[in-house]
């Protein structure tokens with residue numbers, strides 16, 4: 001059951017699509033103060049009861065013990081002490097006896113103190129008491145999650161090729177760079193479906209342009225890649241370069257589609273292209289206009305995009321740069337002092353600060369709205385612009401779309417990647433925990449930069465990460481330009497990489513089925529063990545394993561120099577290990593086990609009486625043979641599996657012909 005409460009005058013975020021009546025009075029759960037001072041929700045948590053949700057945040061699956069701030073930020077250090085990352089997913093799930101879901105639909109900055117200030121106290125606060133609060137009651141956490149998902153709409157479903165493996169790196173510039181990646185992968189028989197194009201493909205970082213010197217015949221290049229069964233996925237940034245003659249700039253100016261300063265003049269920002277203007281994605285017309293711009297690339301055969309820098313991330317604004325110049329002039333005009341260091345550093349930091357968000361405005365149906373008040377919607381609305389256009393222009397074709405920044409509601413239009421992580425062992429674990437939490441908030445199509453974006457990776461780290469990445473819907477190796485190269489073929493024994501990534505393709509009949517079924521049923525693809533085994537006091541504490549779909553449990557190795565790991569089995573399961581020499585299967589009783597896993601092996605667990613269908617190895621999704629499946633399972637009686645398969649690109653998900661029952665006895 002869902003109850004909706006309204007405080008003040010909430011901004012229409014579009015997160016919720018269900019039409020629900022507003023209740024009188026206050027919810028029965030927690031205490032609320034809503035007045036001119038702001039909004040303050042507090043709730044005394046049951047001892048030992050877990051709190052889940054919040055989507056893209058640092059720390060564990062159980063969110064207790066830290067505070068989190070919804071304030072979308074370009075944060076490249078995903079450390080334990082951070083409070084904000086790129087997205088705002090204001091949905092909490094309270095475990096314990098009184099189970100409930102709480103969704104705070106508020107697009108400005110919001111703080112979730114989950115036992116940080118006082119161990120047993122949960123508080124949710126924001127500056128303005130203008131929001132909708134949804135309280136969801138249900139029998140189980142999974143049920144509550146499903147209700148939440150139903151009210152916020154069906155999760156985006158990616159084309160099937162986008163569940164293949166993708167290679168990316170900031171710094172591929174010329175066609176030769178791309179050909180080298182593709183040809184090396186193909187010659188070493190390492191599977192590959194997509195190569196990502198980072199900002200260097202553009203002409204001077206201008207969205208929807210392609211550097212003509214490097215790509216004189218871009219459509220031909222895209223076609224050539226398609227013959228190699230490769231999809232190219234270009235990046236789109238939020239800021240539009242200020243440059244005379246550039247259509248996006250000129251039209252945006254003319255039609256008034258950019259965010260403005262207090263006086264209504266376009267607001268100067270800066271990002272990779274230098275000075276930019278930021279489209280006002282809150283405006284329906286501007287969204288429609290911007291969405292149509294993607295056709296410059298779809299017309300050339302492109303069928304996938306990733307939206308970046310849309311928190312929005314601003315290197316500086318004209319104002320903050322001007323302020324710095326004034327400070328520096330003053331600084332130079334006086335004698336050197338001991339405190340110079342601090343003064344200088346302080347001035348520099350002001351260049352790139354969230355202060356800018358207070359100084360520009362959106363036009364929402366004729367009403368001027370300060371960015372600060374709706375900050376967390378920006379990346380969502382940018383991606384919605386593209387998503388709505390694709391639905392309209394290509395009703396019979398899925399386009400890959402994912403974003404860095406998001407808010408609940410964006411999950412209907414695209415997925416997200418987990419941003420600028422590092423080549424750290426702890427970030428394999430964070431990848432798992434974040435994926436589980438993101439699933440609760442509707443983001444099923446997600447994955448992290450495998451191998452790590454920042455810092456230098458190592459062969460063992462990349463292999464272990466890939467062995468977890470074979471389970472995430474988005475499976476992409478991406479890294480920053482100034483780090484050690486991390487394409488699989490840069491390391492010794494590339495056949496080990498071919499094997500590990502090959503397992504992904506063997507698992508695709510299952511992974512794709514579970515992914516689409518989860519989207520269609522508003523269900524979870526990844527779940528904490530606590531959702532499936534709420535009565536098991538060991539299972540509810542597990543933070544480094546996850547349930548995956550109908551019958552699988554994953555337990556990646558995420559520590560250096562490990563021979564394997566300890567795993568907790570809440571029930572009898574079949575341990576399956578994919579080794580280069582074949583599949584090893586071992587029936588295991590519930591309890592704790594140590595499993596040995598070599599660097600070139602992929603471990604997984606299949607629940608007893610469940611079936612895992614396996615395809616033969618393939619080097620691209622297109623080459624996958626789903627008619628000849630091998631069935632794996634520890635089945636003593638009869639077991640059934642509902643498999644979903646379609647052409648991978650049309651949108652007729654409900655067609656009964658896509659479902660078939662597989663039996664094993």
Ligand code: MIG
Nearest residue numbers: 170198199308404419420480
């Ligand atoms: O300021 O486009 O998160 O994936 O490689 C950095 C360059 C901008 C941030 C993205 C990252 C991408 C990078 N971008």
